[in-house]
Amino acid sequence: MFNNSKIKGRGAQLNTHNCFFELSHELRDDFLEYCEKEGEQADKNKTQYLEVFPKTIINKVTSPDVGMAFSMNMYQGCEHGCIYCYARNSHEFWGYSAGLDFERRILVKKKAPELLEQFLKKKTWKAQPIVMSGNTDCYQPAEQHFKITRQCLKVFLKYKHPVAIITKNSLILRDLDLLKALAKDHLISVNISITSLSETTRRILEPRTTTIKKRLETVKVLSDNKIPVNVMLAPLIPSINSHEVLPLAKAVSEAGALSIAHTIVRLNGAIGEIFKDWIKKTLPDRADKVLHQIENCHGGHLNDSRFGTRMRGEGQIAKQINDLVKLAKHKYFKDKTMPKLNTSLHDVYKEGQLKLF
Template sequence: MDKEKVIKGRGAQLRVHNRFDALKYETRDDFLEYCRLEGDEAEDNKTQYIRVYPKTIVNKVDSPDIGMMYSMNPYQGCEHGCIYCYARNTHEYWGYGAGLDFERRILVKEDAARLLEKKIKHRNWKAYPIVLSGNTDCYQPAEKKFELTRECLKVFLKYRHPVGMITKNALITRDLDILSALAADNLIGINISITSLSERTRRILEPRTATIKRRFETVKALSERGIPVNVMIAPVIPSINSHEILPLAKKAAEMGASSIAFTVVRLNGAIGQIFTDWIKKTMPDRADKVLHQIEDCHGGQLNDSRFGIRTRGEGKIADQIHGLFHLAKQKYFKDKGMPKLDISLHEAFKNGQMKLF
């Protein structure tokens, strides 16, 4: 890896143009040379937290490929910096880029808990699991400062409302008290994303996430308290982590996970450009091989928007991934799975206390 060309602590290595913007940002060579002579940095690599105040927080999910009906995201943008993240494209709707902006401009929805409470107290609302982090990680570094996710969990517990969570951060163990209380009523399901057993791979693929060791420890800590955990081996990237499916599944089972799941990587929108630039800088020896194998999974393109295929892939390489995953489930998770969450309790607690009659 050429350290002079890599921005430390970031996944994306460039800013990319927002397709909705009329103006385009460019870093010219003469400006870079001026900064070098002056001893200045061309741009600030620090994370900025920007407070925003949307009118609603719960979103209906229409995609048939995603196993959720409702999601909510206390934060937009994600400092974890996972290079493959599908959520990068959504940052363009907020006026930012999908590259470095996605990792350095974090939008903080300070009213998240209040908006959630308003939604699930509405007389027409019928309980159905709401998933935290359908788009960006609710336990990313910003959560340590703002604690919006913890406040939302308190709302779910108060109204006995089912909730799902997706994260790759060990910070979730901070909230074991609330999570355990939710689990006692079968109101919580956790998805922990673990994409590799290699710390080197983790550092360049997901630079600001919890270590692999801490993530497995998190799976164990949750499972030991009766909190069901699904390990997401996602995304599977050919020639980067595709060979790790079986050992990852074995380790997940040993740590007490209830189930495993996976997706095949896809590089839609601006992510194709961002990923291609990244892999040529971080893995130049296998960049072309990886890119061609990803294309093989998606009809010859990095971009794949076909429902039913885009997250599963097709072709020989995708078939091999599916075969390995089927074997992993049969070997380590046969007759196991995540419980169906209870949607019956919420109505009695809708007014903030249990109805007696």
């Protein structure tokens, strides 16, 4: 059963307490009752874009199990509203909640292209792939207005530097001209996140994301233009989308994807509270079942922070999911592989053009 009595267009249905703050903010029942009587809105549910001014844009990734060494994020917070998003907790570092604030208060780094260019010109820097969206989606709705991601791609192309992209938005096709130019020198790879083939599931898990049809079309267009695509089946959630592994793998392989990757959902930090509140309001008939099965994957807890096991889980349910993914890879990707990005060109383009001497 699906419950419609929820905040429309949002994943989280509440603002959790920021663990770094002594004080907390809450909407009291008497205030909500007053607003109802007065015909006023207690919460206007509007998105705010707030400019921030970081001194650097490239982050060194020290976690050994995330598959990247360096990342950059043009935006903090994400309007996509994916209920399971691990990045929600990072919004607390900025003084906001991991809940609704994460989806409605988007921090914008307009100076990102300049900071990136400064970094790539460092004499001490040796080219390694930099991942755009190690935290939040670089093609989220804010990008339509600010175009920061497009500006950064121009910088990567200018300096012939390898870049990888993680997104679930078809807006990436707007920049097909730059992606094709990067692909000529093997400087680009794209990771498209597709968590379900069901639009109903997509809408409740990821309320402001591109449709599944559009995402599959995006995989095909990129692949047809010789841009290598990996599809992230992530996260896989028991009794919500875990049964879709094989049909998902088949669909993305037929669309041209060269590989798939997956994680099993883990609800770290404030996300546990956000997810529990969401599922009891959204899928009340199966809430307890799903929560217990997630716990079964993580030693009786909703979260596991141990490197090596946190992404794959453990126990019988996790084993079944992981075995399904192995079967899917063997069945649909046996003769496919993602190429390595080219790190050999950047050094001679440090000044923005090929050195002649």
